[in-house]
Amino acid sequence: MRLRSLQIILLIAATAAAVTFSAVRWWPATDETPAAASAFTPAFALADSEGRIRSTAEFRGKFLLVFFGFTSCPDVCPTTLSEVAQVMDDLESATGSVQPIFISIDPERDRRLGLADYTKAFHPAILGLAGSEEETKSAAASFKIFYGRENDAAAPDGYSMAHSPGLFLIGPDGEWLRQFTYGTPAADILSDLQSRL
Known part of the structure; x- marks a missing residue:
């Protein structure tokens, strides 16, 4: 009888642990939470x-609105930079x-092709940076x-x-604030920015 009770207790404990793990693992994480925002402070040192x-x-x-890409990119990069250009206009x-x-x-390759001309074709405010391979990796x-x-x-x-297609928003203090997924409309990015300005 005692063994049977112990088995039931262990089964209940195991079930509770599984439920807790699932809740933590699959709970939708938002990139706006204080914990997420303090998770890391991105940095770069790259040549213009x-x-x-x-x-x-x-x-x-x-x-900062930061995007990683390349000038020969056929779709993701020009689409994202067009959205950024619209945000800057608005x-x-x-x-x-x-x-x-x-x-x-x-x-x-991007330095050879003319990175500054590429970014300015979308909007004059967009700053193109291209470092060494090690600086880029960092x-x-x-x-x-x-x-x-x-x-x-x-x-x-x-x-x-x-490459990862996200557009990153960095705060005035250098802290990561959020990532806009690929395809986020300019109006949504603008609305987020205006709520912070």
């Missing part, structure tokens, strides 16, 4: 088109409070994003780049 090193510290006091007098940044994950790691080269005979130079 004139060779000047630009770092996160330089932009303290401004919101911010009107508040544009000085937001700095959009495009970080190249294909720096050698920046990507700090933002917790993935990128990698993929062979593609149909792409320019025979390769393309796979």
